Amino acid sequence: MRYITITTWEIADGTDFDISMRAIEEKRLPALKGFGANRVTVIRTSDRTSAAITEWPDKATRDSAELKINEVRRSVHREDMTRMTGEMRGEIIADI
DSSP: OOEEEEEEEEEOTTSOHHHHHHHIIIIIHHHHHHTTOSEEEEEEOSSSEEEEEEEESOHHHHHHTHHHHHHHHHHHHHHHOEEEEEEEEEEOOOOO
């Protein structure tokens, strides 16, 4: 069954959102695809915040990528001046 993670992010005050997002789009999102994600969508939710919705083929694929995902999250914080503020995850139970 397909599995979704939703993570929320905040960019550091004074950091250019567009420059930071460009780096994330070029480096971080392809990494998630390389770990087995089917799709990654990022939504800007305010001047300094965003949410990333990542779809995985199943929970096992997401769980097997856990260590690599944590490495990406640490590098996003260090290099792109962004911090994760929340995470939700679960199996898709309805979809139209």
